[in-house]
Amino acid sequence: MFNINHKQELNKRRTFAIISHPDAGKTTITEKMLFFGKAIRSSGTIKGRGSGKYAKSDWMNIEKERGISVTTSVMQFTYKNILINLLDTPGHQDFSEDTYRILTAVDCCIVVIDAAKGVEERTKKLIDVTRIHNTPIITFINKLDRDSREPIEILDEIEKKLELSCIPITWPISCGKNFKGVYHIHDKIIYSYKNRALNKNFFLDFRDVYSSSNKLVKNYLGTDLSRHIHQELELIINIYPEFDNKKFLKGSLTPVFFGSALGNLGIDHLLSGLIRWAPSPLYRRSNKRIVKPEEKKFTGFVFKIQANMDLKHRDRIAFMRIVSGQYTQGMKLRHVRTKKNIIVSDAFSFLAGDRLSIKKSYPGDVIGIHNHGTIKIGDTFTQGEDLKFIGIPSFAPEIFRCIFLSNPLQQKKLIKGLIQLSEEGAVQVFRPITNNKLILGAIGVLQFDVVIARLKIEYSVNAIYKEVNVILARWIASKNDYSIKNFLNKHSAYLGYDSSNSLIYLAPSNANLKIVMEQNPDIFFEKTREQ
Structure with a gap:
């Protein structure tokens, strides 16, 4: 009985993350998904400062104040009898480490691409991380209600830069002010965009788009656009192969959807594709x-x-x-x-x-x-077995600051706050061996602002940060305990401990690190480590 029920529960679950370059519309898409899943009652413009209305996934005070996502949000809701676990990752590049770890906990990713900007730098980096686990990827090309690049051009860019074979599932009918909707290639339906004169969508084969028998369609699209869409669809359907689920599950092929999250077009198509093709929980x-x-x-x-x-x-x-x-x-x-x-x-x-x-x-x-x-x-x-899941990384910080108190009597509260915030993994705290300073390490500058703001709001600690003479950090390891002890005696001025009491080298320059590495060939200087 356990096995039958257990299998049913597995089959009705999907766990995925939404990833994108900042400002591609990721949080808006999350909001719309929650709306379709009836987890919230309204959706719309979600980041208006002073409006009192914020993204459901942006729950921290600093997110509401700045209108950015700086921490991962976990949301569970149901769509068409499928239980969805959605992880909305930080869009801002300064919080990439949190995103990298999130990708170890999901079975599928939705990547959001701005139709005007195409594939951007952060998108490529995130896709590289998904390749570590061969995570299946679904693509949503957003903001078609604004002036956009040619759809075929975007697909070519995805295939070249992200090395993913693209299979369009829907296709846009124009863009910007002339955006009329999308043609669903699989379902053979035109989904109209914001046209009050139309009370229904159109079910038709693409060959019927330019057909005298479809007067309503021609009146909606116009003769020239009907002819153009007919020619474009004929080309698309002939040059792109049919969707291959096996290749999708291996992470080498991505189904592509077009739409406008803000305009509420295409999110339901995306969700339907997700529950149809994305895998149930994986090993x-x-x-x-x-x-x-x-x-x-x-x-x-x-x-x-x-x-x-x-x-x-x-x-x-x-x-x-x-x-x-x-x-x-x-x-x-x-x-x-x-x-x-x-x-x-x-x-x-x-x-x-x-x-x-x-x-x-x-x-x-x-x-x-x-x-x-x-x-x-x-x-x-x-439930008793001594095993450890692997592949959950911690990354060496790229930017460093020294933290100081406005009131020295708050030292205990500061340490408590930093310990708890560092547990989250967005910022790392280092204690130099030779002094009592506290050095913060992060991927981006904005993380320091978040720490200062959260120390004040959540711990009533007033602190500031200043630049410090640290450029790089590397965790220290060796197969020989004597080598570590000798290294510690020689280079204590540049060594410290992290929150896990692991030894780390805090280099003042690239040149310094290079020389020390050459002088100590039996020491490993590690950029990443397993959590």
Whole structure:
């Protein structure tokens, strides 16, 4: 009985992330998906400062103030009887490390591309990360209601820059002020865009687009546009092969949808494609074996920690992707890293900042459990087996700042706040061996602004940051304990510890790092490390 029910639960789940270059419309698409899933009652322009109306996925105060997404939001909703776990990733490039870790917890990605800008730099970097796991990718080309590039040109760019074979599922009918809608190649339907004179969409073969028998269509499109669309569709249908689900699941082929998230056209097509083609929960690799979702015993891994989701209670939530088995309220789990058993009396599902207590969850689901400072990103939980899921990275920071207090008496509160914020993984805290400074490391400058703002709002700590003479950081490792001890004695002025007490070299220049690496061939200087 367990197996039948378990299989049914797996089949009705999809877990995916939305990724894009900043300002491609990713958060708007998230909002529309929640609307179609009836998780929210209204949608529309979602980032108006001063309007009091914000994106559901942007729940932090700084996100509302600046109109940007700076942390990953987890949302669960139902669409056409399919349970969807949606992870809306930070769009801003300064928060890429959070996004990279999120991609380890999903089974599919939707990549959003601005129709006017095409493939941008951050999009390419994110796609490179998905290739590590061969993650299936669905593409949505957004903002067709604005002046755009030629659709074929965008598809060519995707194939060249992202090395993905494109299969258009829908096709735009003009763009900008002349945008009339999309033709659904698979369903053979024209979906009109904001035309009050039309009470229905049109079901027709593309050959009928330019046909005297379809007067309503010709009146809507006009003779010239009808002829142009007819010729364009004939070309598209002939040059692009049919959708191949096997190639899609291997991550080498992407179905492409066109539309306007703001104009509410194309999101339902995207969702329908997702639940039709995206895989149900997939296996994950551990240090001992492959763990399959069909297995009876529970396993899961923590890919994100968020402090102060509830400011009244100052709580910390660990986000866990369930890999196998099922969660039931009050179950006992083994925290593999600490070798301790815990009773999970309460777990949550999410709608961004809102949470709902749950009694059962299955593979593919993301649940939140309370963290009292013992759980870290990358931790594995099981029903007794000592294994660890692999492939959850931590990256060396690229920018560094020293943090100072306005009031020295707040030192304890500062350290508490920094420890909790660093647990989230967006910023790293280093303690130099030779002094009492606190150095913050991050991927982008904006992360420091977020830390300062959150210290003030969430911990009542007033702090500022200043530049520090650190350019690069590398974790130190060696097969020889003596080499580490000798290295520490020689270079203590440039060494510190991170929040996990791992030794790290804080280089003042590229030249300095190069020389030290040449002088110490038995020392490994690592850019990344497993959590």
